[in-house]
Amino acid sequence: MKLIRDFAVIFACLLAGKFIAFLLPFSFPASIIGLLLLFGLLSAGLIRLEWILAGGQLILRHMALLFIPVAAGLLSYADILNQSIGFILFASFSGLVLILLAVGWLYQRLTS
Template identity: 30%
Template sequence: MKYIVSLTILVTALALGHGLLYILNFSFPPAVLGMGILLLVLKLNIVSLKQCEAVGALLLKYFPLFFIPAGVGIIQHLDLIKDNLLLIVISILTATVGTLFIVGKVASLLFASSNKDQS
């Protein structure tokens, strides 16, 4: 019975995410929105963590299986990755440095405006 209740809660959160995105005609991953809805109902104590734990633990137990297709895809395209390795590394480093720079600038602007408000 606990598995049925737990699965019902998780599937309902996912269905609400799908439904909300359909109604709003918005492009966003429904699973992420569903987990956000689940987090909200957990934080508001509408649903207890104990009620979601059964299926959640079961899904986490088999979580690595979800990554096997991605690993197989990487192995199948190893030659393509090897041919473009330098470009891939440069892209990753550029994106990382760019993200750090932008986050740093935004944080410094926010902290500067916060300090002006306090004085």
């Protein structure tokens, strides 16, 4: 029964996120809105952590299985990925460098 309650709370936040995403005049991932909504409810104390802890741990324990369909779907686009591998690597590396520079700069500003 505890897992049903946990999944019901998580699923309710996801459905609320889908509804909010439907109302927005621009496209935004409903799952992200649902996660932000769940985080806000947890932070405000309207939902207790115990209400979602067991269900969340179960989902996290089996998360690797959820990426198998995505990886299999990417195989159908292997030719496009091969053509764009240079740009993908450049974007990934430059994004990493920019994030490291921003975090380093912010850390120096906050500690001095």
